[in-house]
Amino acid sequence: MIQVQNLCKSYNNSKVLTDINLQVHQGEIFGIVGQSGAGKSTLLRCINGLETFDKGKMIVNDTDISLLSENELRLFRRKIGMIFQNFALLNRKTVLENVMLPMECWKYPQRTMKKKAEELLDMVGLAGKMKSLPNELSGGQKQRVAIARALTLEPDILLCDEATSALDPAITKSILELLADVNRELGITIVIVTHDMSVVKTVCDRMAIITGNKIAVQGSVASIFLDEPPALIELVGRREIIAPPGRSIIKLAISDSDINQFLYSFALDLKIDFSIAAANIEQFHNNSYGHLYLSIANENIERTAAYCASQRMDCVIFEPGVRSGVE
Numbered sequence: 001m002i003q004v005q006n007l008c009k010s011y012n013n014s015k016v017l018t019d020i021n022l023q024v025h026q027g028e029i030f031g032i033v034g035q036s037g038a039g040k041s042t043l044l045r046c047i048n049g050l051e052t053f054d055k056g057k058m059i060v061n062d063t064d065i066s067l068l069s070e071n072e073l074r075l076f077r078r079k080i081g082m083i084f085q086n087f088a089l090l091n092r093k094t095v096l097e098n099v100m101l102p103m104e105c106w107k108y109p110q111r112t113m114k115k116k117a118e119e120l121l122d123m124v125g126l127a128g129k130m131k132s133l134p135n136e137l138s139g140g141q142k143q144r145v146a147i148a149r150a151l152t153l154e155p156d157i158l159l160c161d162e163a164t165s166a167l168d169p170a171i172t173k174s175i176l177e178l179l180a181d182v183n184r185e186l187g188i189t190i191v192i193v194t195h196d197m198s199v200v201k202t203v204c205d206r207m208a209i210i211t212g213n214k215i216a217v218q219g220s221v222a223s224i225f226l227d228e229p230p231a232l233i234e235l236v237g238r239r240e241i242i243a244p245p246g247r248s249i250i251k252l253a254i255s256d257s258d259i260n261q262f263l264y265s266f267a268l269d270l271k272i273d274f275s276i277a278a279a280n281i282e283q284f285h286n287n288s289y290g291h292l293y294l295s296i297a298n299e300n301i302e303r304t305a306a307y308c309a310s311q312r313m314d315c316v317i318f319e320p321g322v323r324s325g326v327e
């Protein structure tokens with residue numbers, strides 16, 4: 001659906017994106033994260049043709065967008081909605097008029113525009129606010145209007161540039177639920193640029209991390225958080241647990257549903273002294289995964305590692321001293 005191949009982009013001879021290769025599958029919610037200035041928004045603007053690039057290919061819905069004429073690009077953009085951190089609503093127009101704007105640009109008949117805008121405002125839970133002005137709405141309500149407006153031309157793809165960054169956690173949650181509904185019910189592919197890892201964990205199927213102008217890693221959100229590659233640790237930081245003298249820490253990637261059974265069998269089969277040094281289980285969509293850190297006497301480490309391998313459990317051993325994990 002979206003294929004980025006060897007894409008390079010500079011501003012004034014300064015490289016912003018280098019050799020970007022990325023695939024977003026049809027119908028998924030894809031997160032792009034990276035430090036401030038990494039080039040996330042630039043990549044998003046390249047996807048909808050708002051930004052040109054120096055080298056490489058951007059293929060969206062089987063169309064190589066660098067080959068499109070101005071007019072073809074305009075038609076192409078129709079099928080891509082976008083929402084922003086600052087909502088980008090017109091304050092002198094009512095909520096209903098704001099939502100009708102894209103259809104006005106495409107000269108839809110008045111009755112069609114009004115009906116469609118009303119339906120969408122109903123869908124985003126703002127049926128009672130059609131005549132309000134944007135500055136009479138809360139931040140979350142403004143973003144709902146922006147989402148309704150982005151859906152008016154029935155896009156295949158919705159691009160979200162830090163869409164929840166200005167909202168508090170409870171409102172962010174409700175906007176993410178709305179985006180998940182839009183994805184599920186309308187089948188719209190969603191690409192979310194964010195610096196907020198909880199956004200990615202809550203709604204994204206897959207993700208990419210941009211570091212040093214490049215994609216450092218891409219894959220399923222759960223697998224990236226379980227693998228904890230350096231690019232992720234660089235972004236979210238690390239915490240440290242010191243294994244006490246004579247003991248080591250063993251780190252296991254595990255799903256929430258397996259923890260109790262694993263610990264039960266572990267204690268019964270190995271009959272060794274161990275304690276839980278830390279556990280970090282998180283919700284990814286509807287599944288809970290995370291890491292379990294067991295503190296084990298050094299003389300039992302080899303047996304423990306062999307036992308974990310026999311149970312097909314991935315484990316990493318941290319000898320006495322410092323072990324790291326993501327926050």
Ligand SMILES: Nc1ncnc2c1ncn2[C@@H]1O[C@H](COP(=O)(O)OP(=O)(O)OP(=O)(O)O)[C@@H](O)[C@H]1O
Pocket residue numbers: 011012016034035036037038039040041042043195
């Ligand atoms: N139109 C422009 N002209 C010149 N430089 C630009 C332009 N747009 C972005 N840049 C530069 O490109 C780099 C990447 O910017 P971009 O907005 O894509 O980063 P970002 O990862 O989205 O950052 P943030 O998380 O802070 O929004 C930055 O150094 C920025 O200053």
